[in-house]
Amino acid sequence: MALTVFTATDCLRCNVLKRFLNERGISFDEKDIKSGGKADFTSFYARHRTAVHRGKDGIEFPILVDGPEIRQGLGPSLAYLTAGKGLDGLVRASTRTHEWIDGLSLAGDDPAQTDALLSILRHLNACGMKTVLHTDGRQAAVLEKILKENLAHRLVMDVLGPPGIYREVFGNDRILQEIRASLRLVVRFPEYRFRLVISGFPRKPGDAPAYGVLTPEDIGEAARMIQETTGSDRHPCVVAAGCWNGENEDPEKPRQSFSQGDLFPYRSRARRYQVFTEIEKKEESPL
Amino acid sequence: MTYPSVYPTGTTIYDPKRCFNGYTVFQARERGALVIDMNGAEVQLWEGFHGLPNKLLPGGHILGSSGERHTAFGMQDYVDVVQADWDGNIVWKFDRYEYIEDPGESPRWMARQHHDFQREGNPVGYFVPGMDPKVTEGNTLILSHKNLRNPEITDKMLLDDVIIEVTWEGDVVWEWVCSDHFESFAFSEEAKNILCRNPNMRPAGGGMGDWMHINSMSVLGPNRWYDAGDERFHPDNIIWDARETNIIAIIDKTSGKIAWKIGPDYGIDNKLKALGWMIGQHHAHMIPRGLPGEGNILVFDNGGWAGYGAPNPGAPTGIKNVLRDYSRVVEFDPVSLEIVWQYTPKEAGLVHPMDSNRFYSPFISSAQRLPNGNTLITEGSGGRIFEVTAGHEIVWEYISPFWGKLMRMNMVYRAYRVPYSWIPQLEAPREVPIEPLDVTTFRVPGAAPPGPRRVVNVEGVLPYRSSSALCVQADLDDDEPK
Numbered sequence: 001m002a003l004t005v006f007t008a009t010d011c012l013r014c015n016v017l018k019r020f021l022n023e024r025g026i027s028f029d030e031k032d033i034k035s036g037g038k039a040d041f042t043s044f045y046a047r048h049r050t051a052v053h054r055g056k057d058g059i060e061f062p063i064l065v066d067g068p069e070i071r072q073g074l075g076p077s078l079a080y081l082t083a084g085k086g087l088d089g090l091v092r093a094s095t096r097t098h099e100w101i102d103g104l105s106l107a108g109d110d111p112a113q114t115d116a117l118l119s120i121l122r123h124l125n126a127c128g129m130k131t132v133l134h135t136d137g138r139q140a141a142v143l144e145k146i147l148k149e150n151l152a153h154r155l156v157m158d159v160l161g162p163p164g165i166y167r168e169v170f171g172n173d174r175i176l177q178e179i180r181a182s183l184r185l186v187v188r189f190p191e192y193r194f195r196l197v198i199s200g201f202p203r204k205p206g207d208a209p210a211y212g213v214l215t216p217e218d219i220g221e222a223a224r225m226i227q228e229t230t231g232s233d234r235h236p237c238v239v240a241a242g243c244w245n246g247e248n249e250d251p252e253k254p255r256q257s258f259s260q261g262d263l264f265p266y267r268s269r270a271r272r273y274q275v276f277t278e279i280e281k282k283e284e285s286p287l
Numbered sequence: 288m289t290y291p292s293v294y295p296t297g298t299t300i301y302d303p304k305r306c307f308n309g310y311t312v313f314q315a316r317e318r319g320a321l322v323i324d325m326n327g328a329e330v331q332l333w334e335g336f337h338g339l340p341n342k343l344l345p346g347g348h349i350l351g352s353s354g355e356r357h358t359a360f361g362m363q364d365y366v367d368v369v370q371a372d373w374d375g376n377i378v379w380k381f382d383r384y385e386y387i388e389d390p391g392e393s394p395r396w397m398a399r400q401h402h403d404f405q406r407e408g409n410p411v412g413y414f415v416p417g418m419d420p421k422v423t424e425g426n427t428l429i430l431s432h433k434n435l436r437n438p439e440i441t442d443k444m445l446l447d448d449v450i451i452e453v454t455w456e457g458d459v460v461w462e463w464v465c466s467d468h469f470e471s472f473a474f475s476e477e478a479k480n481i482l483c484r485n486p487n488m489r490p491a492g493g494g495m496g497d498w499m500h501i502n503s504m505s506v507l508g509p510n511r512w513y514d515a516g517d518e519r520f521h522p523d524n525i526i527w528d529a530r531e532t533n534i535i536a537i538i539d540k541t542s543g544k545i546a547w548k549i550g551p552d553y554g555i556d557n558k559l560k561a562l563g564w565m566i567g568q569h570h571a572h573m574i575p576r577g578l579p580g581e582g583n584i585l586v587f588d589n590g591g592w593a594g595y596g597a598p599n600p601g602a603p604t605g606i607k608n609v610l611r612d613y614s615r616v617v618e619f620d621p622v623s624l625e626i627v628w629q630y631t632p633k634e635a636g637l638v639h640p641m642d643s644n645r646f647y648s649p650f651i652s653s654a655q656r657l658p659n660g661n662t663l664i665t666e667g668s669g670g671r672i673f674e675v676t677a678g679h680e681i682v683w684e685y686i687s688p689f690w691g692k693l694m695r696m697n698m699v700y701r702a703y704r705v706p707y708s709w710i711p712q713l714e715a716p717r718e719v720p721i722e723p724l725d726v727t728t729f730r731v732p733g734a735a736p737p738g739p740r741r742v743v744n745v746e747g748v749l750p751y752r753s754s755s756a757l758c759v760q761a762d763l764d765d766d767e768p769k
Contacts, residue, residue, distance in 0.1 A: 234386075261461060268383070268458045275386035275396075 003028040005077075006041050006063040012099065013074040014062040016127040020078060033061070053093065060093060075103045078123065083116035090117065102132035106139055106146075114142050121151040132156065137182035138175070144185055155189040157182060158197050158240075161214055162221030165201055183229045194235055195280065196222050196270055198258060199242030220269030227273040238280040239266045290669065293731060296688035296697075298327035301721040305682040306674055307657035308718055309414075310710055312349070313665070313672065313702035314338045317691040320351050324716040327685055331710075333375060339365055339402055340701040342412045344422050347373035347710045350404065353380075356397060360389040362446055362491045363401040364432055368453075373712050378423075381453050384431055399432040403504040410508030410522075413655050413703045415575040418508070426460070427453050428525070430504040434495060437466045441483045441496060448501040450525060450538075463525075463543050465499050471545040472534060478551060478595040481605035487531050500531040503653075505572040507537065510582045512622065519546040520573075520621070528571035528586065530650070533564065533594045533609060535571045535586065547621065551594060558624040562617075566609050567593035569667075570653035570701060574618070579660040579677070583627050585618045587664070591649030613643035616654045616664055630664065634679040639762045653701040663704050670697035674704075681723075 005021070005028050007014035021028050031037030044065070045052055051070040052059060063070065064077040071077045073093035080087075090113065092103035101124060106117060124131055133152035135143060137159070146152050159179075160166065166175050186192045198214045214222075219239060227233045241258035263279045270277040308325050315321040320333040320341040333341075338351030349371050356364035367382035381398055388394040405411070407425035409418045433449045436442070445466060452461035474482065486496025504527045507513075512520035523540040534550035553564040565571075571586035590611035592602070602608035615631035632643035651667030660677045670687030687697040707715040728737045 264460050264462065265458060271383065271386070 004031060004065040005029070006031050006033060006037065006044065006061060006065070008032065008061045009034040011061050013060075013101075016124065016129060017062045017064070017074055017077050019127060020081065020123055024081075026081070073103070074124075074129075075101060075120070078120045079116070082119050083113065086110075086113055087116055087120075091120070096132065099128060100130050100132065102134075104131060104152075105134040106142060107134075107136050114139065118142070118145070118151070121146065122149070125149075125151050130154075134158070135182060135186070136160065137179040137186075140178050140181035140185060143182055147185055147188060152189065154191040154193075155186045156193050156195060157186045158195045159183075159222050159226065160197055160199065161201065162218050163225055164221075165214070165218065169201060180225075180229045183226055187230050187232070187235060192236065194226055194237045194274070195240045196237060196266070196277070197240050197242045198263070198266060216265040216269040219266045220272055223270040223273035223277065233273055233275055235274055235276070237270060237274040237277040239263050239270055239277060240280040294686070295724070296670075296686040298323075298325065298683070298685045298721060300673070300681055300684040300723045301325055301719070302682040303718040303720055305661075305676060305680075307659045307661055307663075307704060309704050309706045310343070311663075311672065311685070311702050311704050312341050312343045313687070313699045314341050314351075315687065315689040316670075316697055316699075317693060318689050320349055321689075322710070323685065325683065326716070326719050326721070328716065330713060330716070331373070333371060336369075336371065336375075337365060338700075339363065339400075340412075340703070342404075342406075342703060343705045343709055344370070344406065345419050345709045346422050347712045348378060348422055350406065352398075352400060356387070356399070357389055357392055358491060360387075360392070360492045361399070362432070362489050362495065362497055364397060365400040366395070366397045368398050368400050368404055368427065368429055373710070379455065381427065381429070381457050383457055384429075384451060384459065385433070398429060400429050401432055402502045403430040404428060405505055410506035410575050411572050412505065414658070414705050414709070415508075416577045416658060418575060418577065424455050426455065428504065428506065429453060430501060430527075433464065434492070435464075435466065437469065439469050440466060440479075440498065441486045443486055443488065444492075444495045445486060446489065446491075446495040446497045448499050448527075448529070450504055450527070461540075463538060465501065468538075468543070468545055472532065472536075472548070472551065474532075474551060475596060477597045477605060481595045481598075481608075485604065485606050487606065498531060499529045499534075501527045501529045503528050503570045503572065507573045509576045510573060512582060517622070521546075526571060526573055526584070528565075528568050530567040530569065530589070530593055531595075531607075533566055533568065535565060535568065535584070549624070552596075562619060562624045562626065563588075564609055564611070566611050567591045567649065569651060573621070574656045578656045578658060580618055580627065580656055582621075583618045584621050585654050585656055585662075586616070587648075587652040587654045588615045588617050589649055589652060590614050590647060613640070613647045614649075614652065614666065615646075616662065618656075628677065630662065630675055630679060633762065641757060641759065641761055651698060651700045655703060657704060663702065665699050665702045667699050667701070668696065670699050672699060672702045 007030055009032055031040045033041045060073050062077055063072045071080045075091045075094055079091035090105045094101045094103045096102050130153040132154040134156050137157055163176055196219050200213050267277055267279055310322050312322045320336045320338050321329055322331045324330055333349055336351050337354055341349055341351040343349055352365040352367055353369050354366050356366055367380055369377055370379040372378050382396045384398045387397045405428040406420040409420035429451050431449050431451055433447050435445055435447050448465040450463040451459050453459055486498035488494050489497050507520055507522055507524050509522045510520050524537050524546055526537045528535040532551045536548035537546045539546045550565055553559040565588050567589040569587045574580040574583050574585050590613050592607040592610050594609040596605055596608045598605040599608055601610045613632050617626055618628040619626050632639045632646045635646045637643055637645050648666045648668040653665045655663040657663055661674050663674050665672050672685045673681050674683035675681055687699050690697045
């Protein structure tokens with residue numbers, strides 16, 4: 001089945017997607033909603049309302065349709081064309097406007113996924129787009145490659161806890177080497193930010209309770225790890241409230257989250273080692 | 288505001304029997320935190336100890352600050368909040384709110400405090416029977432600054448007001464950021480327009496918009512409104528006022544939302560019209576339980592120039608578009624908005640409006656309700672602190688003799704009266720009455736005594752008449768027979 005791409009006249013992101021398709025010789029049927037394609041889109045939208053997000057500024061284009069598969073936004077469309085469903089969850093619709101694009105995550109250690117993401121970043125870069133890339137610090141070597149090729153303009157790194165948490169979750173010290181290498185790389189990007197994410201984690205066997213939420217002291221130690229690894233206490237940092245399911249991540253339990261007021265002790269602790277730490281606002285985009 | 292070149296300073300009026308006698312503390316211009324007795328004796332100076340404001344605590348302790356951020360980079364940013372004891376030893380200090388790196392200055396933590404703070408135990412920072420502020424423990428609410436951008440207001444850097452709550456250990460446990468509630472203030476489109484173009488830009492730090500300029504912050508404390516079920520007046524809620532927008536507001540301590548407000552527009556209903564425009568006001572607070580007038584709001588309504596709105600000849604671009612050339616102290620009911628008590632030029636015995644500017648401080652100033660029903664008023668720009676009875680008689684007056692070298696004014700930001708018992712290190716002073724001088728006969732050395740040397744009569748002269756001969760209409764005209 002041929003691809004359909006809903007676009008809007010003079011839409012920068014639509015042009016970037018069309019260039020991607022044309023360069024790879026992929027045929028598609030373009031429906032420009034401002035130039036004859038409005039009726040088709042109206043009909044499509046009426047049948048697929050749940051798949052099309054309408055934000056406060058309206059509907060974001062392009063929208064890629066491949067039979068039952070629908071992807072809205074440049075990032076998810078490129079991800080689908082590059083890796084099918086392989087990057088679902090790692091590439092989301094961008095919250096940025098104009099030439100900036102976010103929603104791209106570097107996570108996991110699947111080489112195929114990594115290659116696909118690099119391919120997307122190269123195309124975006126070639127088209128003059130500026131990318132905001134998310135990482136959890138687990139692929140330092142790929143991060144280094146991205147840095148060398150100037151494929152990301154802003155880096156956001158989630159720091160998931162103090163060293164002990166990484167050891168506990170991943171069961172080895174190798175992960176810490178990886179995280180520390182990423183910390184050192186992130187600060188070399190033109191713009192960057194560390195997110196100290198407050199989330200749940202399993203405690204060591206014998207600890208009570210067996211599952212817990214990071215404490216202000218934990219977040220302070222995470223900030224300290226950044227300071228000790230990078231040699232500076234003046235990086236852009238935010239404390240970010242994660243979500244968790246509670247003990248043993250029981251999916252039946254309602255997810256819990258912090259209120260703004262709960263976060264102040266975390267910020268105070270983090271500021272001991274990263275003096276510019278702020279609390280991430282709910283509506284705040286990653287950078 | 289109309290001063291002669293020569294006039295007495297220090298205590299100028301004192302009727303001990305009608306005063307709430309005690310010590311008065313204020314920031315003596317470029318000298319330090321000063322405590323005076325009723326006769327004006329300077330009983331203790333914490334030399335060089337800053338304070339915007341200074342407040343006394345029971346036991347002879349004082350709250351203030353060790354200094355101000357360099358004014359090239361900050362606007363009224365005090366580096367810390369410090370509690371010192373009678374001997375000047377630092378008992379408590381907070382500065383870990385923001386890490387500041389100003390060019391040429393040593394990087395350091397700063398509280399960025401300005402205009403107010405409140406220690407737990409007392410809602411307003413002045414003497415209330417049975418509500419002593421805590422001295423060796425307790426949280427402190429601090430009014431501070433934060434620089435940020437908010438595209439809903441303007442694309443310019445804003446000097447925003449924040450309120451933080453700090454534990455005795457120095458941890459920030461609560462924070463309220465003013466600009467987060469911009470839409471709640473209900474500015475008109477005209478006001479939003481000028482706010483966007485000029486949010487009261489100040490030159491510090493390359494330019495920042497001091498758009499709200501909150502200058503007072505206190506807790507409501509227990510009150511009859513909440514007791515009657517009005518949740519807007521929860522005892523933990525916080526009241527503040529802002530000179531640039533003419534707003535007085537109460538924020539819900541739990542949600543941070545605006546629970547009650549008057550301003551920025553006082554023309555939108557008859558209640559507000561009757562209350563009259565607050566202009567550049569200071570020290571709006573709820574009179575605490577236990578004091579006469581408890582539950583009412585007391586405010587020094589400066590007048591001067593403030594607000595955002597439609598341009599007019601006095602405000603060609605629409606900034607500071609509300610103008611008035613005299614001050615008033617107003618006590619009003621926060622529910623009915625009816626004025627309960629006031630001290631305006633009329634109560635001061637001045638001919639209005641010709642002579643109204645004799646009671647006028649276009650900035651700073653305050654009003655404290657005293658246990659005997661008197662009110663201690665700081666008419667700040669002229670360094671005048673005076674105590675008036677409920678019947679508007681002045682029973683104590685003090686003129687600050689402290690002119691600054693850097694700022695040639697004897698201004699007093701805010702003065703507070705405390706009972707003698709709050710400074711146990713001192714024996715209660717002798718109270719010496721001072722009768723007001725008769726200024727019609729008082730002469731400086733070398734001046735001729737009063738009275739004409741020779742009097743002659745001119746045949747046919749008419750008696751003097753009242754104010755109708757003045758160039759503008761006076762309120763006295765209303766009293767004249769028609």
